[in-house]
Amino acid sequence: MAEIRFRDPVHNFIRFGLEEVRLINLDVLQRLRGIQQLAMASLVYPGALHTRFDHTLGVAHVAGEMADALGLDAEERTFVRQAALLHDIGHGPFSHVSEYALDRFADRSALPADLKKERIHEIITGHLIRHHESIIQRLGQETCNRIAQLLSEGVGDPVLRTIVSGPLDSDKQDYLLRDSLFAGVNYGVYDIHQLQRSLVCEKLADVKELMIRTDGVHAVEQFIMAKYYLTTMVYRHKIRQVTDQMIIRAIILGIESDGIKDLEKLYRFEQKSKFYENYLKWNDAKFLDRFGENGKKSAKSTMLIQRLISRSLLKRVFYAPVKEFDADAKERLMSIEEPDNQTIRQQIETEIAKALSAKFNTNVEADFTILHTYQIKSVRESSRNDEASILVAKPGRMPGKFEDESVLFSSINERFSDEYVEVYAPVAWSDPAERARHLNAVTPIIKEIISTHARSIQLTMKI
Amino acid sequence: MNPYDIVHLTLYALGGRIEGRTKLQKTIYFVGIFTDSLSDLGYRPHFYGPYSDLVTAAVARLKSLGFLTESTLGSGAIGVAGFEIARHDFQLTKEGERIAEEKAKQNPEVWAKLNVAVDRFKKAGHIDYMRMSVAAKTYHMLRAKGKPATSEELCESARSLGWETKPNEIEQSISFLQRLGLVVAKA
Numbered sequence: 001m002a003e004i005r006f007r008d009p010v011h012n013f014i015r016f017g018l019e020e021v022r023l024i025n026l027d028v029l030q031r032l033r034g035i036q037q038l039a040m041a042s043l044v045y046p047g048a049l050h051t052r053f054d055h056t057l058g059v060a061h062v063a064g065e066m067a068d069a070l071g072l073d074a075e076e077r078t079f080v081r082q083a084a085l086l087h088d089i090g091h092g093p094f095s096h097v098s099e100y101a102l103d104r105f106a107d108r109s110a111l112p113a114d115l116k117k118e119r120i121h122e123i124i125t126g127h128l129i130r131h132h133e134s135i136i137q138r139l140g141q142e143t144c145n146r147i148a149q150l151l152s153e154g155v156g157d158p159v160l161r162t163i164v165s166g167p168l169d170s171d172k173q174d175y176l177l178r179d180s181l182f183a184g185v186n187y188g189v190y191d192i193h194q195l196q197r198s199l200v201c202e203k204l205a206d207v208k209e210l211m212i213r214t215d216g217v218h219a220v221e222q223f224i225m226a227k228y229y230l231t232t233m234v235y236r237h238k239i240r241q242v243t244d245q246m247i248i249r250a251i252i253l254g255i256e257s258d259g260i261k262d263l264e265k266l267y268r269f270e271q272k273s274k275f276y277e278n279y280l281k282w283n284d285a286k287f288l289d290r291f292g293e294n295g296k297k298s299a300k301s302t303m304l305i306q307r308l309i310s311r312s313l314l315k316r317v318f319y320a321p322v323k324e325f326d327a328d329a330k331e332r333l334m335s336i337e338e339p340d341n342q343t344i345r346q347q348i349e350t351e352i353a354k355a356l357s358a359k360f361n362t363n364v365e366a367d368f369t370i371l372h373t374y375q376i377k378s379v380r381e382s383s384r385n386d387e388a389s390i391l392v393a394k395p396g397r398m399p400g401k402f403e404d405e406s407v408l409f410s411s412i413n414e415r416f417s418d419e420y421v422e423v424y425a426p427v428a429w430s431d432p433a434e435r436a437r438h439l440n441a442v443t444p445i446i447k448e449i450i451s452t453h454a455r456s457i458q459l460t461m462k463i
Numbered sequence: 464m465n466p467y468d469i470v471h472l473t474l475y476a477l478g479g480r481i482e483g484r485t486k487l488q489k490t491i492y493f494v495g496i497f498t499d500s501l502s503d504l505g506y507r508p509h510f511y512g513p514y515s516d517l518v519t520a521a522v523a524r525l526k527s528l529g530f531l532t533e534s535t536l537g538s539g540a541i542g543v544a545g546f547e548i549a550r551h552d553f554q555l556t557k558e559g560e561r562i563a564e565e566k567a568k569q570n571p572e573v574w575a576k577l578n579v580a581v582d583r584f585k586k587a588g589h590i591d592y593m594r595m596s597v598a599a600k601t602y603h604m605l606r607a608k609g610k611p612a613t614s615e616e617l618c619e620s621a622r623s624l625g626w627e628t629k630p631n632e633i634e635q636s637i638s639f640l641q642r643l644g645l646v647v648a649k650a
Contacts, residue, residue, distance in 0.1 A: 322528070323527060323528055323529060327528075327529070327530075327558040327561065327562055328562070328565075330528050330529075331528065331530075331562045331566075377520075389516060398627075418527065419524075419527070419528075458569060459562075459565060459566040459569045459570065460569070460570065461464045461465075461468050461566070461570045461573045
C-alpha cells in the first residue's frame with residue numbers, strides 16, 4: 001500500500017497511508033501547526049516550540065504501534081489512528097490555557113442536559129469531528145460519529161478507548177518523549193518499546209481490557225516517573241505557571257474590563273456554526289498579534305500580552321504548600337479560583353498589591369497581581385488517572401493493580417501529593433540579594449492576607 | 464458533591480475511624496447509593512469489587528492536608544483471593560474532625576442526607592470487609608441486571624466479571640443487602 005514517510009524527531013520515520021495524509025492535509029488539522037504544545041514554555045525552555053500538529057502525528061504513530069503490539073485487525077488499527085489524528089483538533093490558542101477560558105466563560109444553562117458537565121473544548125472537539133464537512137468527506141459520517149463517541153464520550157471498544165484515553169494512552173506515550181526532547185530535558189525518557197511490547201488484551205467482564213504483562217512493570221515505572229518529573233520540572237515550572245496565568249488574566253480582563261469583542265467571541269462558547277467558524281481561525285500568533293501587538297490601546301489585557309511578548313514577566317512573590325496554612329485556610333484554599341469565590345480572590349489580590357506597593361515603593365497594579373493554586377499528584381497517584389488504574393495481567397490469576405505489583409511504587413507513601421499557592425505580581429528586583437530581602441519581608445504579610453480571607457470562604461456542598 | 468467531601472463527611476459520620484481500605488471503599492460505595500451520588504464517585508467494576516480511584520485520591524488529599532492518618536498492620540501483601548493481608552486503618556485527626564464539623568454545620572441538608580445514609584448502614588449491623596466486598600459485588604451485579612436473579616445466576620455473572628464468589632457468600636451478602644433495604648429476597 002502506498003504510504004508517505006515523515007521524519008519525526010521523536011519516533012524517527014513514521015508512516016502514513018495516502019488516505020491518512022489526505023486527512024492530515026485538511027485545514028482543520030493543519031491549523032494545529034499554529035498552536036504550540038506547551039503554550040509559552042519556550043520563554044523558559046527555548047527549544048519548546050513544537051506544536052500540536054507534530055504531537056498529533058506522533059500520537060497517531062504510537063496508536064498504530066499499540067494496535068500492532070496488541071494484534072488488533074487492520075480495520076481497528078486504521079480507526080484508532082484516525083481517532084488519534086483528530087484527538088486535538090478542538091484546541092484553541094495556547095492549548096490548555098484556552099480550555100480554562102472556555103470553561104470560565106461558557107453559559108452552561110444554555111447547554112443541553114447531557115453536555116452540562118462536559119468540558120467545553122471536548123464539546124468543540126466532538127462537534128468538529130461530527131460536523132466538519134471536510135472531515136466527513138474524508139471519513140464518512142458513521143466513522144466520524146464513532147470517533148467522536150470514542151474520544152468525547154468514552155463509548156466504544158474498551159481497548160481502542162484505552163489506546164486514545166487511558167493511563168497508558170498514545171497521547172501520554174508521545175507527549176512525554178516529545179515535550180522532554182523539545183524542552184531539552186531528560187525527565188520524560190522511558191523505554192517506550194518495552195512498554196509497548198508488554199501490552200496485552202485480557203478479558204474482563206466478557207470484554208477485552210488493555211493491561212501490561214509483568215515484564216512491563218519496570219517500563220511502566222519509568223513511564224510514571226517520567227510523567228511525574230515532567231510535571232514538576234516542566235509543566236509546573238514557575239515561569240510556565242506565570243505565563244499561563246498572565247494569558248488567562250489577560251483574557252479575563254479583556255472580556256470583563258476592556259470589553260474586547262473579539263476575545264468574547266473567541267471564548268464565550270455558543271453551540272452555533274458562527275462560533276466554530278470563528279474558533280478555527282485562531283492560533284497563537286494571531287492571538288498575540290490581535291490582542292497584543294495590535295491590541296486595544298491602554299487596555300489592561302493588551303498591556304499584559306505585550307509584557308508576555310517582550311518577556312517582561314510578572315514575578316513570583318509568594319510560594320507555599322497549602323499544608324503550611326492553618327486547617328481552616330488549607331481546607332478552603334483550593335477552591336479560591338472557583339467562580340463563587342471571585343470576590344474573595346480579588347480582595348486578596350488587592351490587599352497583596354497594596355502591601356507590595358509599600359514594600360517595593362512603587363504602584364503595583366492589583367489586576368496584574370495574581371493568586372494561583374495548583375496541585376501536583378504524588379508519584380503513586382500519578383500511576384492512576386480519572387479513567388482507571390493500570391492492571392497487570394497474571395496468567396491463571398486475577399490481575400493486580402500496578403501500584404501494588406510494582407515493588408518501587410508499593411513502597412511510596414501516597415501522602416506526598418501536594419497543593420501549592422503562588423502569587424505573581426508586576427515587581428522587579430536588581431539582583432538575587434534584593435529579591436531575597438524583599439521576599440523575606442513580604443512572605444509573612446502575604447501569607448497572613450491569604451489566610452485571613454481564605455477562612456471566610458463558605459464550605460458549600462451540593463448533593 | 465465531590466468525592467473529597469463525601470469521604471470526609473462519611474468518615475466523620477462514622478465516628479472518625481474506619482478499618483481497612485476495602486471497607487472504606489465499600490462503605491463509601493453504599494453511602495453513594497443511598498445519597499444518589501454514585502456517578503460523582505466514579506465506581507467501576509474492579510477485580511476486587513466496585514472500586515473508585517476518585518475515592519482513593521480523596522483519601523490521599525485528606526492525608527496530605529493532615530486531616531486523616533493511616534496506620535498499617537500486617538505485611539502489605541495481597542493474598543491469592545485478592546484481599547488485603549495488611550490492614551490499613553484510617554482515623555480523622557482533631558483538625559480533620561473540626562473541619563468536618565464546620566462543613567456539616569454550613570451544609571445542614573447535605574449533612575442530614577449523609578447521616579441518614581450512614582445511619583442506615585450502621586443499623587444493618589457489622590460485617591467484615593470480605594463480606595462487605597461480596598455484598599458490594601452482589602449489589603453491583605443486581606443493578607447491572609436490572610431484574611431479579613438467583614444466587615447461582617449471580618455466581619455466573621461474578622465469574623464473567625472475574626470475581627470468584629461462591630453461592631453461600633452471595634446468600635450471606637443478600638441478607639446484609641436486605642437489612643440495608645437494597646434488595647428483597649423471594650423464595
